Amino acid sequence: MDQIRRNRRDVAVLLWAAGGLALGLVTWAFDLPTAPSVIWTLGVLPALVALTVEILRSLGRGEVGLDIVAALSMSAALIFGEPLAAAVVAVMYAGGTFLETFAEGRARREMHALLARVPRMATRHHAGGLEDIPLEAITPGDRLLIRQGDMLPVDGTLASDTGFVDASALTGESLPVKLTRGAEALSGSTNAGAAFDLIATHPAADSTYAGIVRLVEQAQASKAPMSRLADRWSLGFLLVTLVIAGTAWALTGDPVRAVAVLVVATPCPLILAVPVALVAGLSRAAHFGVLIKGAGPLETMARVRSLILDKTGTLTEGTPKITAIDSEDGTAPNEILRLAAALDQASKHPVAQALVTAAQARGLSLPVPTEVTESPGDGVEGKVDGRWMRVGGDGFVGASSLPEGDAGAVIVALSVEGQRAGRLVMADPLREGTPEMLRDLRSQGIARIVLATGDRADVARRVTEGLALDALRSGLTPDQKVLTVLSERKNGPVMMVGDGVNDAPALAAADIGVAMGARGAAASAEAADVVLLVDRLDRLATGMEIARAARAIALQSVVAGIGLSVLGMLAAAAGYLNPVQGALLQEVIDVAVILNALRALRIRPRSVQG
Known part of the structure; x- marks a missing residue:
């Protein structure tokens, strides 16, 4: 709901600012004396208020962003009687914020699918018959009926002579496992054979599956937020802007020159070009079946140094x-x-x-x-x-x-x-072309590749024999996979690739989690930052190539835009540009950097044809 409210707020601010700018220009064209200034000022105020709130929140987190420059330029333009310049800046800022919110809207994900998969009811033997009871009513010792295809709601022991369970989503074992009377069965696994009875050994809240849900939630809560590429440039740009504006005012005694500098310095190349390039990269990646959930994950994906791979369903086909x-x-x-x-x-x-x-x-x-x-x-x-x-x-x-x-x-x-x-x-055979895929990933900057599986060591070694892996970790539980992710962070940003419920906590903990979404568990797709919509692991290299190219284009746009803005700031400081002319020059720069950023729509990965 917070994301929905934020989207609505950003749209409302953009429409208000754009409407104020347009209406003010209409009244100016009809030579109405005071109406344009009043309308432009009213159009700027919502954007300025929203911007101020965002700045205060950022400062409370100890962050300094580009918002400060935009707020200074709008405030100074209004104070020193340049409302048109302020209105232009407001429209550009609101437009950039809307684009950024759009790009990152899908990155705020909830665990709805994971929680929805948890059974809400169970069938219990009672007084010679069967009764359906809520999951929370199960107590240790209850005898439950598990029908074919049902997911086990709690941990327990088999009360029938035999049972077949598919535990691949939990343990990584690719084939169903035969259980005999008294054998332990884990919640989250699926009955792959005839119906059997299960004696509950734990309440639902203490079951294996519920523990995995909690691991995912904890991993997501502790995961450091992805920093924006634009904000990493902001502090230096802010200092340069303030120095030039302050120097111009001090040397000439004319505050309007400082306003002109601030207007030219409005960081639209950063506010606009970066989201445009990254959103274009998201669109291009989706064209090849790689769903990246926002600009932040795409940007981080471009900087990944370590890769952790699950075995079953990821490196292997996942079916016998x-x-x-x-x-x-x-x-x-x-x-x-x-x-x-x-x-x-x-x-x-x-x-x-x-x-x-x-x-x-x-x-x-x-x-x-x-x-x-x-x-x-x-x-x-x-x-x-x-x-x-x-x-x-x-x-x-x-x-x-x-x-x-x-x-x-x-x-x-x-x-x-x-x-x-x-x-x-x-x-369960290795996916065709896996060695070549790993070589492609190395060429994309991956320095370390690790296999992390819940399967047995002998099986993992046999399946991966001959692959260029740097390490092999076998027999891992979900929390041990999370520890593997955290231990690899010393080598740089970590990407984790998996498809099962047992992979979901590690996907959430990694800098970038990638889920095999075509056949994988819904839990892993929800916890991940990237979902491969086609059942082809080679598209991982395609996604990384697009991410790196889109980030490079964004950086090019930023460098060119800031360079041109600095030249414009110097011209404004020397008196060659007034605030309105500075705002118009900034729009020309914006158009140029946006056109360059849109080149990301034409990225052609070498790893695929067409």
């Missing part, structure tokens, strides 16, 4: 893929896949569905299975083409003479009429 098909009785690999996928059509297990998708992608015809029986967590048996088959783990299908698979791989075995026919090896 077939990496090998091994025959044990001479059956052709495609036939093994066809038979296994045909039987797995009767199962909703994610691995089974991945096999079906792979078979369909190869154009294999899948007959309808009959007499199917599924053993949750173990496998499926039934008839395909009139033959009895089993698909599942080695314990379900039968022992194999083949060597074990790699770390992190899932083995799906197939038997036909009681005899092992073969097996399919599935794993």
